[in-house]
Amino acid sequence: xxxxxxxVGGTIFLVVLLxxxxxxxxxxxxxARLETELHRRGVFIAKFVADxxxxxxxxxxxxxxxxxxxxxxRVEEDISYIFIQDSAGAVMVHTFGDSFPIGLLRxxxxxxxGGPSVRKLTTGMGTIxxxxxxxxxxxxxxxxxxxxxxxxxxxxxxxxxAVLYNGAGITIACLLLFGAVALWVDLVITRNIEALxxxxxxxxxxxxDYRITVHGSGEFAELASAFNAMTDNIRRSEDKLVDLNTxxxxxxxxxxxxxxxxxxxxxxxxVLFGSVSDAIYVHAVTEGGRPGRxxxxxxxGCSHLGYSREEMLKMTIDQIDATETDATESAEIVARLRxxxxxxxxxxxxxxxxxxxxVEVCARLFDLDGLPMVISxxxxxxxxxxxxxxxxxxxxELARQNQELTKLxxxxxxxxxxxxxxxxxxxxxxxxxxxxxxxIAHREGFTPAIAKVVAVMESSIRRQxxxxxxxxGLARLESGARGYRxxxxxxxxxxxxxxxxxxxELSARGIVVAVDLPPVAIASDAEMLWHVFSNLLNxxxxxQKHPAxxxxxxxxxIEGDAAVVRMRDEGIGLTAAELAKVxxxxxxxxxxxxxxxxxxxxxxxxxxxxxxxxxxxSAGRGTGxxxxxxxxxxGGVKTA
Amino acid sequence: MKTLLIVEDDTDIQDYYQILxxxxxxxxxCAYTGKQGLTFVDAGEEIDLILLDIVLPEMGGEEFFQxxxxxxxxxxxxxxxxVDEKLIEPLRRIGPVQGTFLKGDPGSTLxxxxxxxxxx
Numbered sequence: 149x150x151x152x153x154x155x156v157g158g159t160i161f162l163v164v165l166l167x168x169x170x171x172x173x174x175x176x177x178x179x180a181r182l183e184t185e186l187h188r189r190g191v192f193i194a195k196f197v198a199d200x201x202x203x204x205x206x207x208x209x210x211x212x213x214x215x216x217x218x219x220x221x222r223v224e225e226d227i228s229y230i231f232i233q234d235s236a237g238a239v240m241v242h243t244f245g246d247s248f249p250i251g252l253l254r255x256x257x258x259x260x261x262g263g264p265s266v267r268k269l270t271t272g273m274g275t276i277x278x279x280x281x282x283x284x285x286x287x288x289x290x291x292x293x294x295x296x297x298x299x300x301x302x303x304x305x306x307x308x309x310a311v312l313y314n315g316a317g318i319t320i321a322c323l324l325l326f327g328a329v330a331l332w333v334d335l336v337i338t339r340n341i342e343a344l345x346x347x348x349x350x351x352x353x354x355x356x357d358y359r360i361t362v363h364g365s366g367e368f369a370e371l372a373s374a375f376n377a378m379t380d381n382i383r384r385s386e387d388k389l390v391d392l393n394t395x396x397x398x399x400x401x402x403x404x405x406x407x408x409x410x411x412x413x414x415x416x417x418x419v420l421f422g423s424v425s426d427a428i429y430v431h432a433v434t435e436g437g438r439p440g441r442x443x444x445x446x447x448x449g450c451s452h453l454g455y456s457r458e459e460m461l462k463m464t465i466d467q468i469d470a471t472e473t474d475a476t477e478s479a480e481i482v483a484r485l486r487x488x489x490x491x492x493x494x495x496x497x498x499x500x501x502x503x504x505x506x507v508e509v510c511a512r513l514f515d516l517d518g519l520p521m522v523i524s525x526x527x528x529x530x531x532x533x534x535x536x537x538x539x540x541x542x543x544x545e546l547a548r549q550n551q552e553l554t555k556l557x558x559x560x561x562x563x564x565x566x567x568x569x570x571x572x573x574x575x576x577x578x579x580x581x582x583x584x585x586x587x588i589a590h591r592e593g594f595t596p597a598i599a600k601v602v603a604v605m606e607s608s609i610r611r612q613x614x615x616x617x618x619x620x621g622l623a624r625l626e627s628g629a630r631g632y633r634x635x636x637x638x639x640x641x642x643x644x645x646x647x648x649x650x651x652x653e654l655s656a657r658g659i660v661v662a663v664d665l666p667p668v669a670i671a672s673d674a675e676m677l678w679h680v681f682s683n684l685l686n687x688x689x690x691x692q693k694h695p696a697x698x699x700x701x702x703x704x705x706i707e708g709d710a711a712v713v714r715m716r717d718e719g720i721g722l723t724a725a726e727l728a729k730v731x732x733x734x735x736x737x738x739x740x741x742x743x744x745x746x747x748x749x750x751x752x753x754x755x756x757x758x759x760x761x762x763x764x765x766s767a768g769r770g771t772g773x774x775x776x777x778x779x780x781x782x783g784g785v786k787t788a
Numbered sequence: 789m790k791t792l793l794i795v796e797d798d799t800d801i802q803d804y805y806q807i808l809x810x811x812x813x814x815x816x817x818c819a820y821t822g823k824q825g826l827t828f829v830d831a832g833e834e835i836d837l838i839l840l841d842i843v844l845p846e847m848g849g850e851e852f853f854q855x856x857x858x859x860x861x862x863x864x865x866x867x868x869x870x871v872d873e874k875l876i877e878p879l880r881r882i883g884p885v886q887g888t889f890l891k892g893d894p895g896s897t898l899x900x901x902x903x904x905x906x907x908x
Contacts, residue, residue: 609892
């Protein structure tokens with residue numbers, strides 16, 4: 149419940165309680181006082197009537213009595229009635245007019261001594277205070293009767309009501325006053341207190357951006373300003389704390405990262421150090437520049453020489469070094485190490501069991517806590533030494549074999565050359581002699597029979613030359629003695645050259661050659677291609693259908709990145725089975741065919757050797773053959 | 789008269805050359821080995837053209853050509869005659885060759901080359 153509500157509620161309750169209590173008290177007091185006054189006035193009137201009625205009673209002058217009571221009743225407007233009784237109790241006069249209320253006689257009588265007696269009566273006219281006073285003196289035996297006066301209590305009720313009204317008005321006024329006070333308190337105190345409370349609560353919840361709105365001036369405004377200033381200070385302090393915390397966190401993070409990095413580095417170092425298969429020694433350097441005590445060694449370093457780690461850490465490098473290095477060499481190594489260089493040198497270590505282990509040492513000087521240390525990574529090069537020895541032996545053997553091969557190569561080359569010479573020379577001599585014969589025949593008479601013999605012999609010799617050329621060419625190609633060139637050549641001219649070379653035979657056979665050879669330049673080997681087209685044209689001539697006549701068409705076109713030569717004849721053609729075998733070595737289409745059976749083998753070797761392809765197309769026996777040679781324009785010579 | 793030296797060990801082929809060249813009106817010297825051929829050269833003969841075989845006894849055509857071109861620095865014109873064109877290649881690496889004749893090819897080819905070299 150809000151403070152404002154508590155204050156207002158409590159104050160209203162107190163005001164109402166106080167007002168009610170005050171009204172109650174005033175009403176009782178006033179009632180008592182008014183009743184006393186009414187009693188006194190009633191007794192006074194009754195006694196006045198009693199004193200003035202003595203004579204009339206004694207004289208039984210009822211008229212006077214009646215005038216007396218009527219006159220007395222009219223004195224005070226609140227006198228309700230007056231009546232007189234005689235000593236026997238009979239009513240002598242009264243002010244009720246025609247109807248006297250008999251019951252009234254019993255409700256009150258004078259005191260035994262004749263003194264006044266007051267009774268409070270509740271009637272239909274309201275409260276009536278009935279006063280009874282004796283007439284005469286009872287003690288002296290002169291009791292004449294009694295006077296009864298009834299006074300309406302209306303004045304008392306009106307007085308009490310007035311008091312109640314006034315009290316209620318005062319209470320309401322007090323409540324209004326309180327409301328005003330409460331409003332003032334609310335404006336001046338409660339709201340500020342609440343604002344302070346809200347600010348404190350917000351502050352307690354950590355809201356440092358909360359600010360109290362300052363109203364006017366005074367203590368609360370100062371308090372609010374002080375609160376805001378305090379919040380500002382806290383905010384600034386918190387900002388500083390946040391900054392400090394951020395800095396601290398960053399430092400902690402950096403430090404943690406550094407520590408983690410260092411730890412990982414150490415772990416990696418430990419793993420590396422322990423798992424490296426090379427022996428690693430860290431050793432001190434003496435003041436004299438000599439290798440000192442070993443301060444660290446990895447597992448490989450221990451197993452390398454057969455010592456335990458504890459043993460190794462009590463030794464110096466000199467104790468495991470089996471080389472007979474003099475002081476000058478050691479000094480040189482140390483001097484190079486002092487320049488910061490990594491020094492690599494070979495050494496020999498002595499194992500615990502006396503083994504001598506050749507090692508390659510990779511050493512570097514570094515500073516460890518202010519002391520010069522050397523880390524030496526030692527690789528067992530026993531295998532390398534053995535391998536080097538083996539390699540030397542192998543090289544020597546290889547050189548010897550190479551010499552043998554060179555010798556064999558020379559022998560082979562010489563053999564091929566000799567064979568070539570021995571095979572070609574007789575044929576050449578035959579050709580020469582035949583030429584002489586033809587000359588003689590021309591001079592001395594050339595009979596048809598001689599001419600035929602000469603022609604047959606010339607044809608036979610040409611075929612022999614072709615066969616020998618092919619066989620030797622195959623031998624050279626297979627031996628690799630002849631590489632392929634990649635020269636810029638005019639392919640059309642190569643083909644034309646072949647046709648020109650065969651022109652005598654073509655003319656003799658009556659074969660027509662139609663060509664479509666546009667200029668095409670490619671990168672290839674003209675000499676080898678001459679052999680290809682020579683063989684193809686030779687076959688086209690050889691396998692004509694008839695001994696005389698025939699037609700051969702040779703074309704050259706560019707297809708993609710290849711120059712394609714097609715040589716189409718109208719010869720005997722090839723079956724599918726023959727097409728599959730034409731490139732086989734020593735295969736001949738007909739047993740009677742004259743030739744070596746290697747011409748097309750050579751053709752394929754050459755064409756593929758210059759990066760091209762060759763194939764034959766034929767629809768079957770009697771349909772002729774088309775030889776298709778595709779050659780890369782840019783050259784595609786195979787590398788060895 | 790132009791002088792032509794034939795270095796050829798085969799007498800049949802020598803005869804062939806002589807028959808072939810008989811109509812050209814040149815003086816023909818014949819050597820059977822490379823060494824004999826060099827003898828003619830060293831003897832100061834005015835040789836205008838040499839027909840050089842390659843496969844020869846004592847001193848082959850290649851060695852003869854080397855002696856001629858490299859040792860003696862002679863620029864005498866040489867037509868190499870061989871049954872195998874492969875045998876000619878080593879000579880080309882030694883020095884310039886004015887012509888090659890494959891034995892067995894028509895003799896008219898050789899005659900034409902000789903005429904050209906001797907400006908006949």
